[in-house]
Amino acid sequence: MLPYKSLIQVERKAPVALHIQVCNNFIALITNGTLQPADILPSSRVLAELIGINRNTVKLAYEELVSQGWAESIERKGVFVLSKLPIRSKTLLPETGKSNSPKEAFIWTNNFEKATPSDDLQKTVLAIDDGFPDVRMAPVDVLMREYRSLSRRFHGRNFLKYGSSMGSEHLRTSICNYLSHSRGLVVAAENILITKGSQMGIYLAAQLLLNSGDNIAVGISNYGSADDTFRHSGANLLRMPVDDNGMDVDFLEETLQHKKIKAVYIIPHHHFPTTVTMSMERRLKLLNLAKEYRFAIIEDDYDFDFHYDNKPYLPLASIDHHHNVIYIGSISKTFAPALRIGFMTGSSAFIGAASSLRQLIDKQGDTLLEEAFAVLFDDGEMERHFRKSLKIYKQRRNLFCDILQSDFNDRIEFKIPEGGLGVWTSFDKQIDLIKMAEDASKRGLYIGNGSFYKNESFVTNALRMGFASLNEKEMTEALGILKKIVY
Amino acid sequence: MLPYKSLIQVERKAPVALHIQVCNNFIALITNGTLQPADILPSSRVLAELIGINRNTVKLAYEELVSQGWAESIERKGVFVLSKLPIRSKTLLPETGKSNSPKEAFIWTNNFEKATPSDDLQKTVLAIDDGFPDVRMAPVDVLMREYRSLSRRFHGRNFLKYGSSMGSEHLRTSICNYLSHSRGLVVAAENILITKGSQMGIYLAAQLLLNSGDNIAVGISNYGSADDTFRHSGANLLRMPVDDNGMDVDFLEETLQHKKIKAVYIIPHHHFPTTVTMSMERRLKLLNLAKEYRFAIIEDDYDFDFHYDNKPYLPLASIDHHHNVIYIGSISKTFAPALRIGFMTGSSAFIGAASSLRQLIDKQGDTLLEEAFAVLFDDGEMERHFRKSLKIYKQRRNLFCDILQSDFNDRIEFKIPEGGLGVWTSFDKQIDLIKMAEDASKRGLYIGNGSFYKNESFVTNALRMGFASLNEKEMTEALGILKKIVY
Numbered sequence: 004m005l006p007y008k009s010l011i012q013v014e015r016k017a018p019v020a021l022h023i024q025v026c027n028n029f030i031a032l033i034t035n036g037t038l039q040p041a042d043i044l045p046s047s048r049v050l051a052e053l054i055g056i057n058r059n060t061v062k063l064a065y066e067e068l069v070s071q072g073w074a075e076s077i078e079r080k081g082v083f084v085l086s087k088l089p090i091r092s093k094t095l096l097p098e099t100g101k102s103n104s105p106k107e108a109f110i111w112t113n114n115f116e117k118a119t120p121s122d123d124l125q126k127t128v129l130a131i132d133d134g135f136p137d138v139r140m141a142p143v144d145v146l147m148r149e150y151r152s153l154s155r156r157f158h159g160r161n162f163l164k165y166g167s168s169m170g171s172e173h174l175r176t177s178i179c180n181y182l183s184h185s186r187g188l189v190v191a192a193e194n195i196l197i198t199k200g201s202q203m204g205i206y207l208a209a210q211l212l213l214n215s216g217d218n219i220a221v222g223i224s225n226y227g228s229a230d231d232t233f234r235h236s237g238a239n240l241l242r243m244p245v246d247d248n249g250m251d252v253d254f255l256e257e258t259l260q261h262k263k264i265k266a267v268y269i270i271p272h273h274h275f276p277t278t279v280t281m282s283m284e285r286r287l288k289l290l291n292l293a294k295e296y297r298f299a300i301i302e303d304d305y306d307f308d309f310h311y312d313n314k315p316y317l318p319l320a321s322i323d324h325h326h327n328v329i330y331i332g333s334i335s336k337t338f339a340p341a342l343r344i345g346f347m348t349g350s351s352a353f354i355g356a357a358s359s360l361r362q363l364i365d366k367q368g369d370t371l372l373e374e375a376f377a378v379l380f381d382d383g384e385m386e387r388h389f390r391k392s393l394k395i396y397k398q399r400r401n402l403f404c405d406i407l408q409s410d411f412n413d414r415i416e417f418k419i420p421e422g423g424l425g426v427w428t429s430f431d432k433q434i435d436l437i438k439m440a441e442d443a444s445k446r447g448l449y450i451g452n453g454s455f456y457k458n459e460s461f462v463t464n465a466l467r468m469g470f471a472s473l474n475e476k477e478m479t480e481a482l483g484i485l486k487k488i489v490y
Numbered sequence: 491m492l493p494y495k496s497l498i499q500v501e502r503k504a505p506v507a508l509h510i511q512v513c514n515n516f517i518a519l520i521t522n523g524t525l526q527p528a529d530i531l532p533s534s535r536v537l538a539e540l541i542g543i544n545r546n547t548v549k550l551a552y553e554e555l556v557s558q559g560w561a562e563s564i565e566r567k568g569v570f571v572l573s574k575l576p577i578r579s580k581t582l583l584p585e586t587g588k589s590n591s592p593k594e595a596f597i598w599t600n601n602f603e604k605a606t607p608s609d610d611l612q613k614t615v616l617a618i619d620d621g622f623p624d625v626r627m628a629p630v631d632v633l634m635r636e637y638r639s640l641s642r643r644f645h646g647r648n649f650l651k652y653g654s655s656m657g658s659e660h661l662r663t664s665i666c667n668y669l670s671h672s673r674g675l676v677v678a679a680e681n682i683l684i685t686k687g688s689q690m691g692i693y694l695a696a697q698l699l700l701n702s703g704d705n706i707a708v709g710i711s712n713y714g715s716a717d718d719t720f721r722h723s724g725a726n727l728l729r730m731p732v733d734d735n736g737m738d739v740d741f742l743e744e745t746l747q748h749k750k751i752k753a754v755y756i757i758p759h760h761h762f763p764t765t766v767t768m769s770m771e772r773r774l775k776l777l778n779l780a781k782e783y784r785f786a787i788i789e790d791d792y793d794f795d796f797h798y799d800n801k802p803y804l805p806l807a808s809i810d811h812h813h814n815v816i817y818i819g820s821i822s823k824t825f826a827p828a829l830r831i832g833f834m835t836g837s838s839a840f841i842g843a844a845s846s847l848r849q850l851i852d853k854q855g856d857t858l859l860e861e862a863f864a865v866l867f868d869d870g871e872m873e874r875h876f877r878k879s880l881k882i883y884k885q886r887r888n889l890f891c892d893i894l895q896s897d898f899n900d901r902i903e904f905k906i907p908e909g910g911l912g913v914w915t916s917f918d919k920q921i922d923l924i925k926m927a928e929d930a931s932k933r934g935l936y937i938g939n940g941s942f943y944k945n946e947s948f949v950t951n952a953l954r955m956g957f958a959s960l961n962e963k964e965m966t967e968a969l970g971i972l973k974k975i976v977y
Contacts, residue, residue: 014671017667017671019671019672023801024671026801027673027674027804027808028674030674030804030808030809031674031676031808031809034774034808034809034811035809035811067801070800070801071770071800071801071803071804072769072770072771073770088771088774107813107837107839108780108781108784108786108812108813108814108837109699109752109753109780109784109785109786109814110752110784111698111699111786111840111843112698112699112701113698113839113843115842115843115846115847135651135652138647138648138650138651139647141650143641143650144638144641144642147634147637147638147641148638150634150637151631151634151635151638154630154631154634155631160625160626161625162828163625163628163630163826163827163828163829164622164625164826164827164828165622165827165828166828180504184501184504184506184511185506186514187514187515187517187518189518198852199686199851199852199853200852200853202849202850202851202852202853203851203852206850206851206852211598211599211600212596212598212599214599228849228850228853231850232850235847235850265596265597266596282559283558283559283560284559284575287521287575293595293596294595297595297596297597298596299595299596299598313557313558314510314513314554314557314558316558317514317517317558321514321517321518321521322517322518322521322522324521324522325595326594326595327595327596339650339651340650340651340652341649341650341651341652341653341854341856341857341858342650342856342858343852343853343854343855343856350594350595352594352600353598355602356598356600356602359602360602360722362689362715363689363693363715363718363719363722364686364689364690364693364851365685365686365687365689365690365693365830365852366686366687366689366715366830367828367830368830369828369829369830369856369859370828371828371829372856
């Protein structure tokens, strides 16, 4: 007899009935070949004693096996594994859950490098991040109250059903109003798709605009996830110089004279990672080029809401009269990264196609959450949150830059950023950022090692240092630790 | 002077300062060419009177225009549009928000047919849907309480930050336990990716498995969104017959002898739309074929939790010892469609690549919601919900089928489904389903017109009629209306 005591594992506290657990154990033994067709099963009395459960439970399990067509009961002989089952031969017990088999069971395409885990930050107590918001400031409680209250009401319940792949019409209308008043961008609800953060906007635009071999112009330094998304669409990246006024549009113009370009990706407020703002002159010239050469501009404006000294420039989308701009924004960045809400605007035809593609990806967003956000926009809660965080982030930027200036003067170089949540900081060549990050980690401080900003044509010894998520005490402590390492 | 009274529109109740609104209005006039470089702006006194706002507000607006580089102030002469702006010539006022321009501004690929709006159901009072859950039964309030309580706690706050693209580790572990006890599927957390509903699982699997020109085997009738997703990856669909025991695996075997197949998509519990269950014999044979011919099986098992008469068969994934199966499940379908939570399992290498791709699509899920769901699994709330809804849905299925049997006997044909939330109902050829749906709509009843189930090789005069979302009163009313139309 097989060593059933160790082969059959049941868990009394599990919510699944014991006899189903026993039955499932036997099915596993049959399908992995430990039990062969026509093998006899132990009597219910014997098995009950062996594994310490009630005999009737074993009987129920055997009945289940029989009714599912795995076994047959022969009177006065016992219960046998069905003889006609198409089980071939004994196979090794699989290393389930451990890893993929040495030889892959089927062929698939793996173009992805091992992703760096981005959940480190959730577990870290003290971190100089890449420029993330302070989630402690987000009015999550107000949002939850709205969310819960909606789910209790009759009409709110309906938002739990399947909904539109474009997103809540209420939220689209609220965002239209917000875009119009905050940045002169006048669009209708049919021109807006609610996305999961700005990343989904970039993905959808890339999939619709770019085919294998197409060219897209991006900054010589650029947001790495955008680069990866364009490459995933099969596009070639044409790298454009970026200076203190943003992407070099004259260089782009020269390139256009001998190369077809399908799209240009820009982050005019504020270029990633260097945080520079694109000048109005270049914005206008870029729009003119887009019209002349018929390319699309993907304008990633996730940082619009954070501008400390002057009012931000208007987005290109607001002054685009020829519909060349696909405008992408995010509420996740302003509110809390894990609440994935963003939006993209474009012609109704483009937005319609993006919605259709989105239906294949995840059908739709979380309508109830979208409705709750719409209420927060309508009653001014979002605006209050934006203003409050802007004020606090400005104080934090000033303090952060003051400390950098006074304590790290001869080891780093930086410019005070006009907006955004991070300072682009170049470190002395003597400082090895990878080692610095390791040393910091040993002292309880998370800080990036700079690898995220590098690409095949942009190598630098610099970091985007986020100041927004740190209060005064944390900031002093974090930069104190860093100082000990750097000096 | 231009008709500023009608050109400049401000809204006092908007959360954006009046002077910014005036400034944005002027920028729009400049960029659309109504105001040309070197044009003079009206004096602040004149404009203040014309549009009825304070003169100081106009002055502030002009200062903003100057500081943003749109205008220049010349002492004792006035404020002028900057002469060096690269504005070309007057363009027509754009039809912003109305539609895309007659000639597209740029070239993009639109492979999508106009999507049918799926938000009709949110607005409908009475509906015979396609087999959706009754969202009124979901313990949303318990979920929200957990969600809110988490967001208030120190460690919960961290779930608002960026997290893992694989999803909450807590939820992955909870789902591992659930899969092991409910269906003998033993996997580790690294083999699970939390998705946005089962649709994202289908999308990710398709993107990783299928390249342009690859073959995938699907049922002759099939879930249309899956077909669309595979086509979007450039794959050819090979249609396999489906009978009362599910997909015809012998036909598949013959096909494999002369055609290379990368993947097979099946919904063994219960085939869409016909609701049949795949027999255990065919499941085992399919697994053997997958091993022999090295193809992947995409097992879409969104309906596992709904089985009324016998225990459901074990998934193929539970008896797959060669890692050929990518298993896809959904909690959205069991809980509430708009709360997009699903999962896929596979080898850690495959799941790792799927997570990397997912990072390009939307970075990650809503970690806080995932954590709240994990708590509901851990404290048995999900299990209670499953059991409670199973009991109620069984009653509803029985009542629904009783009424169909007694009231529609000579107009329709159907089999009582063993599981799932819908009845596959063939209508008499005399009945035009499109007209029937229109007539029903006039009488306040939503019902599908059958077009969703048709494809190039499957034409039928049948509907999947959902019974689960209707209580007794609603069901009687809905079928009463339908009877009047059919007879």
